Amino acid sequence: MNVNKQPTSLSSRNGDHDLYDTSEETIEKVALEFIQLVGSQYVISKLDERRLRSITKWSPASPSHIPNLVVLPQSTAEVSEILRVCSRNRIPVLGYCGGTSMPGAIAATRGGVCVDFNRMDKIVEVHKEDMDVVVQPAVNWQDLNSHLEEYDLFFPPDPGPGAKIGGMIAMNCSGTNAYRYGPMRQWVISMTVVLADGTIVKTRHRPRKSSAGYDLTNLVVGSEGTLGLVTEAVLKLTSVPKNLHVAVASFPSTHAAIKAATTLVQSGLPIYALEFLDKHSMWAINKSGLSKKLWKENPTLFLLFSGLQAAVQAQVETARRTAEENHCKEFVASARREDIDLWWGTRKSVAQSLMEMKNHPTDLFLNADTAVPISRLADMIEETHQVIAKAGLAGSTLGHVGDGNFHTVIVCPESQRDKGEDVLTWAHHRAIEFEGTVTGEHGIGFKLRDRLVDEVGPEAVAMMKKASGHALLERFR
Amino acid sequence: MNVNKQPTSLSSRNGDHDLYDTSEETIEKVALEFIQLVGSQYVISKLDERRLRSITKWSPASPSHIPNLVVLPQSTAEVSEILRVCSRNRIPVLGYCGGTSMPGAIAATRGGVCVDFNRMDKIVEVHKEDMDVVVQPAVNWQDLNSHLEEYDLFFPPDPGPGAKIGGMIAMNCSGTNAYRYGPMRQWVISMTVVLADGTIVKTRHRPRKSSAGYDLTNLVVGSEGTLGLVTEAVLKLTSVPKNLHVAVASFPSTHAAIKAATTLVQSGLPIYALEFLDKHSMWAINKSGLSKKLWKENPTLFLLFSGLQAAVQAQVETARRTAEENHCKEFVASARREDIDLWWGTRKSVAQSLMEMKNHPTDLFLNADTAVPISRLADMIEETHQVIAKAGLAGSTLGHVGDGNFHTVIVCPESQRDKGEDVLTWAHHRAIEFEGTVTGEHGIGFKLRDRLVDEVGPEAVAMMKKASGHALLERFR
Structure with missing residues (x-):
C-alpha cells in the first residue's frame, strides 16, 4: 500500500488532533481491513484517483483537501462495516457519488476515508x-x-x-x-x-x-x-408532465424581466418553470456555440408549461400578456418537441457556456447561490449587477427566479480572485439583509461554513450541532 | 397558592425521579417566579382549569395526566424565561394551544408546567x-x-x-x-x-x-x-383556489369506491381533495342531523376540484368516467356555492357526527390514523371492516384516501374498551406490515409511543433521541 500522509495543517485544525486520526499507520491498518471486506481492487490509495474524488471542475477544492483512502462498497452491510472501522479508529469520512458539488461538499478538508458509492448504482x-x-x-x-x-x-x-x-x-x-x-x-x-x-x-x-x-x-x-x-x-x-409548451421572452432591461417574473409568481399561475438569464448569460451562450440557435442578447425569461391542453393555452396567454405589460420586446411560444429541446436545452447549457468563457484553464469560475423573498428579487439582482460592474469584472446573474433563487457567476483570472470573492461575499450578506439565504440549492460545503453562522445565528448552528448527536461531523464542528 | 401534588406513580416512571422534580415545594417556588414575570392572573393552579388543558373530548387522557401549573406568557422573551426557570428546576414542560389533539399530545403524563399560548394569538x-x-x-x-x-x-x-x-x-x-x-x-x-x-x-x-x-x-x-x-x-x-367544484359519488361497495379512488390517484389528475366515507359514516351523518341533506348510506367519495375553468370541467368529467367505470351508483357535481358548503360541510362534519353516536357520555370515541401505500389501501380498509365486524363493534372508516390515510373510529361503551383497543392495535400492526404508518397526521402523543418503536425500529428511535440533544423530552425518553 502506498498510503498518503496528510499535511499537518489539516490534522491540527481546531483541535482535530484529539478528534481524528489520519496518521499513516492508522490508514494503512484500516486499508487492510477494507481489502478483506471489499477486495483490493476497491480500496484505492493512488494519489491521482484520490484527488479525482475531491477536486473537479465544478468543485475546485484546495490541493490539500484529498482523502487518504477511497473505498467502494457494494452493500449497506459493507458501508456499515466501513463506518464501524472508521469510527473505532477516529477517521473522518465523506461520501462520494457524482462529484458535481459546487460549494466543495466533496472536499476532504480533514483527509480520511472517501466512501465512493459508484458500485451501488441499481x-x-x-x-x-x-x-x-x-x-x-x-x-x-x-x-x-x-x-x-x-x-x-x-x-x-x-x-x-x-x-x-x-x-x-x-x-x-x-x-x-x-x-x-x-x-x-x-x-x-x-x-x-x-x-x-x-x-x-x-x-x-x-x-x-x-x-x-x-x-x-x-x-x-x-x-x-x-x-x-x-x-x-x-x-x-x-x-410525466403532459402537453409541454415552452416560451422565451426577451426584455429591454433586467428590471422589466424580473418585474414580469414576480408578477407571474404572485398571480399564482401554475407555471411549470420560470427561469431568468441576464444579457451576459445570453452573450456567453452565443459565444460558446453550445446552442444551435443564435439568441438576442437581452435579459430573457425562459418558461415551461404543462397540464391539460386548455389550461396550458390559457397559461401561455396569461404569461404573454404579463410579459407584454412589462415591455417585453419579443415573446415566442411553442409546443414542438424540437423547440422545447432546443430552447430549454439552451437554458440548461448556461453553466457550461459560462465555464467556457475562461480565457485560460487556470481562470476561476466563482459562483453564488442566493435566494431571497420574491419582493426583494429585483433589487437583489439589480444591485448585484452594479456591484459586479463597479468591481470591473465580467459576471452573470441567472437562475430560478420563480423561487427567488439565482446564481451569480464570475469568470476571471486568478489575479482577480479577491475582487471576485468580494462580490460573492457582498451578495451573501445582501441576501441575508433581505431575509434570504446564502444557498438556495447548492448547500454549505466547506466554502460557506462561516456564512451559515452569519445567516442563521450561533444559536441555530448550536442546535444543528446538538441534532447531530455524535455523527461524523466532517463539517459542522 | 394551591399547588397540586402529583401522584407518585407519575414522578417515579422510568427513573423520572432523577430527571424531573414536580414536588410541591418546587412548584410553589417557580409559581412565585412566574407571577413576577407574567402577573398572578396568568399563573393558574386551580385543578379544574389545569385539567381543561390536558383532557378534552378529543383527547381523553388519564385523570392523573394533569399539569401542576399553567402559565400564560405574552412574548418570546417570557417563554424563554419560563423555560429557563423550568430547566433550572428540572420541571417537565408542555405547550398548549387549541386542545384538539387526538393521541393525547396535551396530556401532562409527568405533570409539570403547561405553557398555554392563548395570549399569543396575533x-x-x-x-x-x-x-x-x-x-x-x-x-x-x-x-x-x-x-x-x-x-x-x-x-x-x-x-x-x-x-x-x-x-x-x-x-x-x-x-x-x-x-x-x-x-x-x-x-x-x-x-x-x-x-x-x-x-x-x-x-x-x-x-x-x-x-x-x-x-x-x-x-x-x-x-x-x-x-x-x-x-x-x-x-x-x-x-385562493378558483372555480371550486364539488362532487359526490356513491358506490355499491367499499371495494368499488376505493378502486375508483386509487385509479384517480394513479392517473395523476390534479384533484384538489379526495375523501372516502364508508356507509357507517354516512349513516352517522344522517342520524346526527348535522347535515341539512339526507344522504344515501353507501360507501361514498367526496371530491373537490379547482383551477382554470376548462381544466376543472375536464377533471370533473374524468372523475365521473372513472367512478362510472367502477360501478358508481350516482355521481353528482356542482359549482354552486351553497352545494359546495353543504356537501363539503357534510364531509367535514363526520368526526362530530360519530362523536354524537355515543349513547352515554362515558362511551368511548376510539380512533386510529393509519396510512399505507396506495396499492395497499383497498385491502387495508376491507380487512379493517372485517376485523370490526368480527369484534361485534360499531365502527367506521373514513378519511383522506388520496393520501392513503384513513381513520378507523369505534364508538363503544367503556365495557367494550378492550375489544375496541384490540381492533386499533390490529390496524396499527397491519399498516406497518403494509409498509405504512400508525399515524398519517395525528401524531404519536402519549398513546402511540410503543407503536412508534414497532414502526420505525429501535435504531430510528435512538436517532430521534440523539437528535433531540438535551431537550425537554416530555415524551421520547
Whole structure:
C-alpha cells in the first residue's frame, strides 16, 4: 500500500488532533481491513484517483483537501462495516457519488476515508401503483427518468447533469423543476442511512404522509453527509408532465424581466418553470456555440408549461400578456418537441457556456447561490449587477427566479480572485439583509461554513450541532 | 397558592425521579417566579382549569395526566424565561394551544408546567407580495384564512376546527387539503423556537427555498413540543383556489369506491381533495342531523376540484368516467356555492357526527390514523371492516384516501374498551406490515409511543433521541 500522509495543517485544525486520526499507520491498518471486506481492487490509495474524488471542475477544492483512502462498497452491510472501522479508529469520512458539488461538499478538508458509492448504482424496484421507486445512491437522475419513461412516471429534481441521488439527497438540490415540484426533500419518502458508528437506520416506511416521530428523512436530506451515509432511498414519483409548451421572452432591461417574473409568481399561475438569464448569460451562450440557435442578447425569461391542453393555452396567454405589460420586446411560444429541446436545452447549457468563457484553464469560475423573498428579487439582482460592474469584472446573474433563487457567476483570472470573492461575499450578506439565504440549492460545503453562522445565528448552528448527536461531523464542528 | 401534588406513580416512571422534580415545594417556588414575570392572573393552579388543558373530548387522557401549573406568557422573551426557570428546576414542560389533539399530545403524563399560548394569538404581518404571513402560535387556521381573504391568499392545512398554529406545527397536521397541498410541514417557512434551556432560535429566514445547514424547521415540525416551544412562525401561503367544484359519488361497495379512488390517484389528475366515507359514516351523518341533506348510506367519495375553468370541467368529467367505470351508483357535481358548503360541510362534519353516536357520555370515541401505500389501501380498509365486524363493534372508516390515510373510529361503551383497543392495535400492526404508518397526521402523543418503536425500529428511535440533544423530552425518553 502506498498510503498518503496528510499535511499537518489539516490534522491540527481546531483541535482535530484529539478528534481524528489520519496518521499513516492508522490508514494503512484500516486499508487492510477494507481489502478483506471489499477486495483490493476497491480500496484505492493512488494519489491521482484520490484527488479525482475531491477536486473537479465544478468543485475546485484546495490541493490539500484529498482523502487518504477511497473505498467502494457494494452493500449497506459493507458501508456499515466501513463506518464501524472508521469510527473505532477516529477517521473522518465523506461520501462520494457524482462529484458535481459546487460549494466543495466533496472536499476532504480533514483527509480520511472517501466512501465512493459508484458500485451501488441499481434501480432496485419501481412501485408503479404507489408511484415510488427504490434506488441506490449512485443512480443518476437523468438515467432514472429514462428508466421511468415506460411506466409514465417522472422524478422532478433536475440539478446539474451528472448529479446522482446520494449527493442530491446530501445537498437538498433542486433545479429548474423546483418552482412547480419543490426541492429534493419533497421527493424523498424514506432512506436507509448508516450512522457514524455503523448503525443502520431506516428513516420511515413508504406511506406518502406520516406524523410518526421526528422527521428523520428531512433531517438527513440536506445534512451533507454529516449525519450518516445514505445507502438506499425510496423516492416519490409523479406522472410525466403532459402537453409541454415552452416560451422565451426577451426584455429591454433586467428590471422589466424580473418585474414580469414576480408578477407571474404572485398571480399564482401554475407555471411549470420560470427561469431568468441576464444579457451576459445570453452573450456567453452565443459565444460558446453550445446552442444551435443564435439568441438576442437581452435579459430573457425562459418558461415551461404543462397540464391539460386548455389550461396550458390559457397559461401561455396569461404569461404573454404579463410579459407584454412589462415591455417585453419579443415573446415566442411553442409546443414542438424540437423547440422545447432546443430552447430549454439552451437554458440548461448556461453553466457550461459560462465555464467556457475562461480565457485560460487556470481562470476561476466563482459562483453564488442566493435566494431571497420574491419582493426583494429585483433589487437583489439589480444591485448585484452594479456591484459586479463597479468591481470591473465580467459576471452573470441567472437562475430560478420563480423561487427567488439565482446564481451569480464570475469568470476571471486568478489575479482577480479577491475582487471576485468580494462580490460573492457582498451578495451573501445582501441576501441575508433581505431575509434570504446564502444557498438556495447548492448547500454549505466547506466554502460557506462561516456564512451559515452569519445567516442563521450561533444559536441555530448550536442546535444543528446538538441534532447531530455524535455523527461524523466532517463539517459542522 | 394551591399547588397540586402529583401522584407518585407519575414522578417515579422510568427513573423520572432523577430527571424531573414536580414536588410541591418546587412548584410553589417557580409559581412565585412566574407571577413576577407574567402577573398572578396568568399563573393558574386551580385543578379544574389545569385539567381543561390536558383532557378534552378529543383527547381523553388519564385523570392523573394533569399539569401542576399553567402559565400564560405574552412574548418570546417570557417563554424563554419560563423555560429557563423550568430547566433550572428540572420541571417537565408542555405547550398548549387549541386542545384538539387526538393521541393525547396535551396530556401532562409527568405533570409539570403547561405553557398555554392563548395570549399569543396575533397575526403579526402579512407579506402579500412574498405570499407569506408571520403569526403567533394561538392563531386558529380558520380565523387566519378569514383574515387572508382580503389579500386573495390562502393557508391550506385544514385539521379539525379549533386547531391552532402551535399545535398544528407540533403535530405536523394535515386534513382534506393535504392531497393537493401537502401536510403542515410544507407550509412552514421558518419558526422562532425556544429550547429547553431558554435559548431562542430562529430556524431560518424567509426565502422559499434553502439548503443552508440542517433543516431545523422540518426537525421541529412534528416533534410534538419535545424539542422546544414555537413562539412565532412564518407560514407559506398560496392564492385562493378558483372555480371550486364539488362532487359526490356513491358506490355499491367499499371495494368499488376505493378502486375508483386509487385509479384517480394513479392517473395523476390534479384533484384538489379526495375523501372516502364508508356507509357507517354516512349513516352517522344522517342520524346526527348535522347535515341539512339526507344522504344515501353507501360507501361514498367526496371530491373537490379547482383551477382554470376548462381544466376543472375536464377533471370533473374524468372523475365521473372513472367512478362510472367502477360501478358508481350516482355521481353528482356542482359549482354552486351553497352545494359546495353543504356537501363539503357534510364531509367535514363526520368526526362530530360519530362523536354524537355515543349513547352515554362515558362511551368511548376510539380512533386510529393509519396510512399505507396506495396499492395497499383497498385491502387495508376491507380487512379493517372485517376485523370490526368480527369484534361485534360499531365502527367506521373514513378519511383522506388520496393520501392513503384513513381513520378507523369505534364508538363503544367503556365495557367494550378492550375489544375496541384490540381492533386499533390490529390496524396499527397491519399498516406497518403494509409498509405504512400508525399515524398519517395525528401524531404519536402519549398513546402511540410503543407503536412508534414497532414502526420505525429501535435504531430510528435512538436517532430521534440523539437528535433531540438535551431537550425537554416530555415524551421520547
